Amino acid sequence: MNITEVGLGIATFFLAVALLLALYRLIKGPSLADRVIALDLISMILAGKILVYIVLTGEPIYLDAIVVLAVIAFFGTVAFARYLEKGVSK
Amino acid sequence: MLIAALGVVRFPDVYTRMHAASKSVSLGLVLMLIALILFFGTPMILLKAIAGIFFVFLTIPVASHMIGRAAYLRKVSLYEKTVVDQMAEQYKNFIQDKNE
Numbered sequence: 001m002n003i004t005e006v007g008l009g010i011a012t013f014f015l016a017v018a019l020l021l022a023l024y025r026l027i028k029g030p031s032l033a034d035r036v037i038a039l040d041l042i043s044m045i046l047a048g049k050i051l052v053y054i055v056l057t058g059e060p061i062y063l064d065a066i067v068v069l070a071v072i073a074f075f076g077t078v079a080f081a082r083y084l085e086k087g088v089s090k
Numbered sequence: 091m092l093i094a095a096l097g098v099v100r101f102p103d104v105y106t107r108m109h110a111a112s113k114s115v116s117l118g119l120v121l122m123l124i125a126l127i128l129f130f131g132t133p134m135i136l137l138k139a140i141a142g143i144f145f146v147f148l149t150i151p152v153a154s155h156m157i158g159r160a161a162y163l164r165k166v167s168l169y170e171k172t173v174v175d176q177m178a179e180q181y182k183n184f185i186q187d188k189n190e
Binding site: 033037041044045047052054055067070071073074077080081084085 | 115132159
């Protein structure tokens, strides 16, 4: 039981609680913008969980996945924002 | 990031929720990437993690800005104790045009 394992356990617990709270906001959110914010937050929390997994397994190959996940979440959020702003074109 | 999720649940309207989500999430991700650099310490990891930090700092503010602007133009209601609304004058004509 060294300090790295303790830190990883604490980080995993915090990220799991954060994921549950973001899921609550995603389901309950009063407006559509709230749900988009919650989706963005969930993708970033998943990036954090991938980071914990990298340290846990010692395989740094998944670091590429984090960069790609950040960029894809950005594009998804921008697309949702354009849709909120303009509405569906008829 | 737990603080970010707590803020997203507890804050009263869209804009304050976005404030909680964007800033503390970017801080949390960047700190975790720095910890990863220190844990492995090879040049390849350093380059990839710096690319990750760059993308996080590039994309999260832009995304929250666009969400906030879209929510304001859709007239999502502000919290009733809001003190100042600086965008009201600037976007008044635009919102009226959109609603016609």
